[in-house]
């Protein structure tokens with residue numbers, strides 16, 4: 396059976412107590428820490444960089460850290476995040492001049508590479524790089540902010556990506572990010588996702604375990 400991974404986005408965490416909040420969400424049953432990097436250039440918002448990733452590692456976080464680069468250009472930050480303790484690093488294909496080179500930089504740095512698609516980014520960027528990918532991340536909102544609503548058309552796009560992955564024969568995770576909640580996670584999984592980023596749905600609740608348990612209960616009923 397597919398192992399579903401739940402990856403809380405720390406964009407919605409309490410930045411004044413980030414280490415403790417990450418500990419709490421992992422203790423509540425999260426699998427992966429989703430780490431959103433925004434540069435106020437590729438997206439109209441500014442967040443956190445490699446120093447914060449390193450600080451989480453020094454604080455004692457041992458879970459996988461899933462770095463999503465919403466930056467342009469991409470390459471300079473790859474080695475910095477690898478040194479800071481990132482596990483996965485993904486970026487947007489249109490934000491780099493040389494897609495293969497950026498993916499190879501991630502692989503050479505010892506991290507697992509992913510490619511990110513906005514709701515309207517064409518999938519042809521996948522044509523010649525499937526063999527290099529650990530994961531594909533589909534944005535189900537336009538990137539830049541937490542707390543937005545899931546774009547319904549994303550379910551069709553997920554199905555297309557799932558078909559591409561299955562026909563490729565490669566073992567590639569399919570991650571979804573944006574507007575993921577307890578009440579839509581099952582439909583999202585049925586469309587093909589196996590890794591779920593959720594920010595506000597988790598961090599806006601006082602009891603993280605309760606919402607993560609509810610998500611897992613929904614995932615237990617997936618028909619695929």
Ligand SMILES: O=C(CO)[C@@H](O)[C@H](O)COP(=O)(O)O
Nearest residue numbers: 538539540541542574594595
């Ligand atoms: O990368 C982003 C937004 O650009 C996401 O990771 C959001 O942080 C998800 O937040 P919710 O939609 O789950 O509140």
